[in-house]
Amino acid sequence: MPAADLNIALIGFGTVGTGVAQILTHQAEHLTCQAGRQLNLRQIVVRNPTRYRERVPDGVRLSDSIDSVLDDDEIDLVVQLIGGTEPALDYVRRFLAAGKDIVTANKALICQHGDELFRTASKAGRTICFEAAIAGGIPVIGTLTTALTANRIEAIEGILNGTSNFILTHILNDQISYSAALQQAQQLGYAEADPTLDVDGTDAAQKLAILTQLAFSTTVSTDEIVRHGIENLELRDLQAAFSMGYKVKLLAVSRLHEGRLELSVQPTLISRSRTLSQIDGADNIVAITGDAAGRLRLAGAGAGQLPTASAVIADIVDIATGRAALTFQALMRSKNRTPVTVLPPDELCRRYYIRCTVDDRPHVLADFTDILGRHQISISSLHQDETCESDPKSRTACLVIMTHRTTEGRLRAAEADLAQLDCVRGSWLRMPVAE
Amino acid sequence: MPAADLNIALIGFGTVGTGVAQILTHQAEHLTCQAGRQLNLRQIVVRNPTRYRERVPDGVRLSDSIDSVLDDDEIDLVVQLIGGTEPALDYVRRFLAAGKDIVTANKALICQHGDELFRTASKAGRTICFEAAIAGGIPVIGTLTTALTANRIEAIEGILNGTSNFILTHILNDQISYSAALQQAQQLGYAEADPTLDVDGTDAAQKLAILTQLAFSTTVSTDEIVRHGIENLELRDLQAAFSMGYKVKLLAVSRLHEGRLELSVQPTLISRSRTLSQIDGADNIVAITGDAAGRLRLAGAGAGQLPTASAVIADIVDIATGRAALTFQALMRSKNRTPVTVLPPDELCRRYYIRCTVDDRPHVLADFTDILGRHQISISSLHQDETCESDPKSRTACLVIMTHRTTEGRLRAAEADLAQLDCVRGSWLRMPVAE
Secondary structure (H helix, E strand, O other): OOOOOEEEEEEOOOHHHHHHHHHHHHOHHHHHHHHOOOEEEEEEEOOOHHHHHHHOOOOOEEEOOOHHHHOOOOOOEEEEOOOOOOOHHHHHHHHHHOOOEEEEOOHHHHHHHHHHHHHHHHHOOOOEEOHHHOOOOOOHHHHHHHHOOOOOEEEEEEEOOHHHHHHHHHHHHHOOOHHHHHHHHHHOOOOOOOOHHHHOOHHHHHHHHHHHHHHHOOOOOHHHOEEOOOOOOOHHHHHHHHHOOEEEEEEEEEEEEOOEEEEEEEEEEEEOOOHHHHOOOOEEEEEEEEOOOEEEEEEEEOOOHHHHHHHHHHHHHHHHHOHHHHHHHHHHHHOOOOOOEEOOHHHOEEEEEEEEEEEOOOOHHHHHHHHHHHOOOOEEEEEEOOOOOOOHHHOEEEEEEEEOOEEHHHHHHHHHHHHHOOOEEEEEEEEEEOO | OOOOOEEEEEEOOOHHHHHHHHHHHHOHHHHHHHHOOOEEEEEEEOOOHHHHHHHOOOOOEEEOOOHHHHOOOOOOEEEEOOOOOOOHHHHHHHHHHOOOEEEEOOHHHHHHHHHHHHHHHHHOOOOEEOHHHOOOOOOHHHHHHHHOOOOOEEEEEEEOOHHHHHHHHHHHHHOOOHHHHHHHHHHOOOOOOOOHHHHOOHHHHHHHHHHHHHHHOOOOOHHHOEEOOOOOOOHHHHHHHHHOOEEEEEEEEEEEEOOEEEEEEEEEEEEOOOHHHHOOOOEEEEEEEEOOOEEEEEEEEOOOHHHHHHHHHHHHHHHHHOHHHHHHHHHHHHOOOOOOEEOOHHHOEEOEEEEEEEEOOOOHHHHHHHHHHHOOOOEEEEEEOOOOOOOHHHOEEEEEEEEOOEEHHHHHHHHHHHHHOOOEEEEEEEEEEOO
16 A cells, blocks of 8 residues: 655745755656655745745645644645744744644754754654755765764864855955955855854854764754854965965864864864865865764755755655654654763864964064963964055054964963054954864 | 664674674664664674684674574574675575565675665565665765655766775875885785776776666666776876876766766876865765755765774664665665666767877877877877987887867777877877866
């Protein structure tokens, strides 16, 4: 006897929702074969139905209220594609209570309320899938929850935000400023009108928190993640890094150091010979190190209509076959098994890139390097740009320093002392070097 | 009620088998949590038990015959780790008949007899898993069969043989000959005493055939795959390619061209700016292009004890949870749905690298390029090395030619004509440039 059809409702019908509807419609036969049953898109819920009427496939009910989904006992699965936590949280709670499985691309929801929603779903015998919430079409959740089950995860490193990666790529390739690259990203649809959450690292930190919870069977909040954005980067930083053999990427890192977890999202110098540095444009990459599998790298389209829809549909098919329920049960068995301590950032030991502006007058470099030396920070290389300022009094110099390995704590203490020097002017930038 | 234990027998106890036993023993608690039931290694079958006695974990029965497994109704799952098709084929047939599920790392078996074994297993309600057969710890089978279900696959490209990739990497990096690099690989355990199947492309072709069958729901035999090995490559080829901006990799390609499938394993020039070219040493990479997900790249350890054992254990856990059975049923539903025509190699249109040795005397280059021109092959660049031979009569020159786009058919016709010229001496090498 063939399995009953799986009836689906879509909440939100923007870019990704349209892609999901398109694949469900155009690949119906292929998907039936994959899922072992027919996947029927039955309802779409949007705030303003009149705006969407023309794009809705034939036979799909369009409404402006989730009540029509809650009241329809034939809907098995809700694809929740609206962003932010409100009203998404309320909606998902109600869908779970009404006995629906959930597929979502909402990373903020999973990051902030995943624990509660997973417990609720588990008690109700329902399943929540969220492959599309992280790195678009790259199957990183599936890899962590099924392919690497034999492994103790040691580290996750990733370029998880396509917008900032696009901006960093174009600053360097087109030799333009941060703001020009941001404008370009906005014009091409890679950045939103308000790009804050992308460029300040919040988006990547939410994704890193979710991955960390899965990989290390623990609980972390985004507050525990050291976070620096790309807003203060200048073309000259990316050029200086490049000339020394590095590219700068907004790198998310979750790594065990003798039982304690390093957690950070920050612009990082990565050797140009490493795969991570070669992921350009809006692409994403996730590198997962397991004690058995070694270092696995997954790269691809981290966002976009069809890549994200591809992840959503994979989750739908997984729910249709019954695989997702089994994986979700395993996830619930292993959740929060391991309390993990976060490594205080001051203890992290790495090389650093420092760029700062100082007065261009005698003894400045001596004062400057004296302070670094007193904090046991050893200089690996130092470059001072020529300045074209004609008035000697207002002449400044830009120093670019690469340190040998030192702790973040020492560096912060040195920075506090350096700030007391009246020769140090304006902007100060520090980035770690990936090891 | 907790699920019953899953009882396992290992057939073969070499490098990978030892790794599997080690993870099952040392990570028992972690795996029970992942699998939702206890995974018990109950039996190991080897040809010569006395050799292995010391390495066998406590409580595991060691024997020299599969009869002890066939006779033991409590064994649910057989991990088949012996290579080659005989006696592996006979063994697997008998295990399936006895109602056991199968996990194997044997690519030759799956490539040559997968169709028969899958049908037998399906009829018996059993499951066959083979993630470990391709690219070690890289979850390429799982990605194709679960993560990309929404996609029509358009292309698979991969570096699937770690031995040849190790050799190519060391020829270039250490500036040594092919045979010196092969010797190094053998000393370090990356190549077998008889490396033929690795360096002539057979191993990669078997893996490509399996991936192609999964990705395109079709049947292909390795005979349909254009196959050239790396045995005729010289240091100067890799150097010449590098100086023009390329690295040479043994690239496996399965790509749809308007409904017809390009199938090849051959040394290929890949731009140094592409991720594929940056996979060095024994690592593997698989790039899968789907119509929705775009181009997904998976890279990691393509072989080795623990990475391969990681893939085997992931399959065991998948069988223990029940996921594997669901995935296998989907695989059987979609199998052989699409008859695909193989694209005749002569029609493939690409740029080519040609290296050949000619007499170093007047009019040779004119004769040579005249033939290329008559076959409509346009030269993009040509380099002639100086020779250090003192006797003018035996002086030869090495020509390295990059062509503009042309078909393989034209090139083969030109080669036949060139072979008639008495100025053309000895070795001739042709490699395509990846697009």
